[in-house]
Amino acid sequence: MKSMTKDALLSAFGGESMAHMRYLVFAVQAEREGFPNIARLFRAIAHAEYVHASNHYNILRDFDEDAKVVSGAPIGPGTTVKNLNLAIRGEEFEVEEMYPIYIKIAEEQGEKQAVRSFRWALEAEKIHAELYKEALKSAEEGKDFQIKGKVWICPVCGHTYIGEEPPEKCPVCGAPREKYVGF
Amino acid sequence: MKSMTKDALLSAFGGESMAHMRYLVFAVQAEREGFPNIARLFRAIAHAEYVHASNHYNILRDFDEDAKVVSGAPIGPGTTVKNLNLAIRGEEFEVEEMYPIYIKIAEEQGEKQAVRSFRWALEAEKIHAELYKEALKSAEEGKDFQIKGKVWICPVCGHTYIGEEPPEKCPVCGAPREKYVGF
Numbered sequence: 376m377k378s379m380t381k382d383a384l385l386s387a388f389g390g391e392s393m394a395h396m397r398y399l400v401f402a403v404q405a406e407r408e409g410f411p412n413i414a415r416l417f418r419a420i421a422h423a424e425y426v427h428a429s430n431h432y433n434i435l436r437d438f439d440e441d442a443k444v445v446s447g448a449p450i451g452p453g454t455t456v457k458n459l460n461l462a463i464r465g466e467e468f469e470v471e472e473m474y475p476i477y478i479k480i481a482e483e484q485g486e487k488q489a490v491r492s493f494r495w496a497l498e499a500e501k502i503h504a505e506l507y508k509e510a511l512k513s514a515e516e517g518k519d520f521q522i523k524g525k526v527w528i529c530p531v532c533g534h535t536y537i538g539e540e541p542p543e544k545c546p547v548c549g550a551p552r553e554k555y556v557g558f
Numbered sequence: 559m560k561s562m563t564k565d566a567l568l569s570a571f572g573g574e575s576m577a578h579m580r581y582l583v584f585a586v587q588a589e590r591e592g593f594p595n596i597a598r599l600f601r602a603i604a605h606a607e608y609v610h611a612s613n614h615y616n617i618l619r620d621f622d623e624d625a626k627v628v629s630g631a632p633i634g635p636g637t638t639v640k641n642l643n644l645a646i647r648g649e650e651f652e653v654e655e656m657y658p659i660y661i662k663i664a665e666e667q668g669e670k671q672a673v674r675s676f677r678w679a680l681e682a683e684k685i686h687a688e689l690y691k692e693a694l695k696s697a698e699e700g701k702d703f704q705i706k707g708k709v710w711i712c713p714v715c716g717h718t719y720i721g722e723e724p725p726e727k728c729p730v731c732g733a734p735r736e737k738y739v740g741f
């Protein structure tokens with residue numbers, strides 16, 4: 376694997392791992408404030424970030440070394456309103472800068488697995504940014520987020536969907552409805 | 559907060575988040591190879607790393623910024639024998655170099671919460687390294703790891719203990735038996 380694609384995968388693995396972790400921390404705080412649905416949204420999206428991190432990490436299978444990883448992370452935690460703002464900033468950075476550039480790097484270097492893993496993540500992060508913005512509106516009014524049905528996560532690509540049932544097949548990776556995990 | 563303690567907390571947060579994530583990835587592989595107890599050990603220790611990451615991150619509560627995080631991560635995943643070797647390397651780095659130095663930095667700078675969070679992590683990482691070494695011996699012989707009882711995690715400090723019941727109180731942080739989470 377070319378070294379700049381490797382660096383991009385490492386950085387994305389670090390970023391996704393920390394996003395996953397932040398959302399678990401934020402879920403605990405949302406519960407404390409009496410926002411069980413915002414907590415549920417954080418836990419569901421944490422699972423999508425797990426899917427992304429896992430996909431990126433598994434592409435690095437041919438290495439056997441101790442790498443240094445450089446990644447971005449919004450800090451620090453506070454109220455749910457503050458936490459949702461941190462979450463939105465993290466997702467928007469991934470959507471507007473990070474993943475578009477990482478896709479270009481991997482395309483330029485002909486690293487097809489990395490291109491696919493970055494594209495799958497990008498599609499989910501767009502949805503995450505929107506869902507967190509909606510949740511922020513509720514939290515700012517002191518209300519919990521309304522979820523009709525469940526938050527569904529595609530375990531192959533991390534696609535995130537709110538509804539009574541998951542989509543018939545994943546619009547991002549094509550996985551069948553039965554694979555989706557509901558939160 | 560002094561800037562070198564902040565950098566150490568950030569780096570430890572990144573390292574713990576990625577360790578948590580790797581162990582979730584490694585658990586899936588252990589299940590595939592027919593090692594359910596090694597998978598259970600990975601999931602339990604992933605929870606301890608969640609406790610560490612969460613403790614470190616929560617100390618950063620007064621910030622509101624997008625930080626750059628530099629952390630180490632052993633790559634890449636493979637068979638359970640390879641994964642256990644990566645896990646042992648990560649834990650030993652934390653025990654032999656990282657946490658002893660981060661404790662010195664935080665002590666020098668009078669950052670008591672960081673000292674405590676680093677000490678709690680160090681104590682657990684010593685146990686993690688030993689447990690993974692035992693699991694590696696089994697995996698190298700093609701056998702699953704033997705767990706008598708459960709793997710118990712202290713949700714306050716990440717202390718990790720195998721037995722029928724958790725200890726009467728946590729030997730690291732003093733939390734009572736009832737708080738432990740069993741895997």
Ligand SMILES: [Fe+2]
Pocket residue numbers: 391394423424427496499500
């Ligand atoms: Fe993601």
Ligand SMILES: [Fe+2]
Pocket residue numbers: 394420424466499500503
């Ligand atoms: Fe996301």
Ligand SMILES: [Fe+2]
Pocket residue numbers: 529530531532533534545546547548549550
């Ligand atoms: Fe999908």
Ligand SMILES: [Fe+2]
Pocket residue numbers: 574577606607610679682683
């Ligand atoms: Fe840890």
Ligand SMILES: [Fe+2]
Pocket residue numbers: 577603607649682683686
């Ligand atoms: Fe550990």
Ligand SMILES: [Fe+2]
Pocket residue numbers: 712713714715716717728729730731732733
């Ligand atoms: Fe403890």
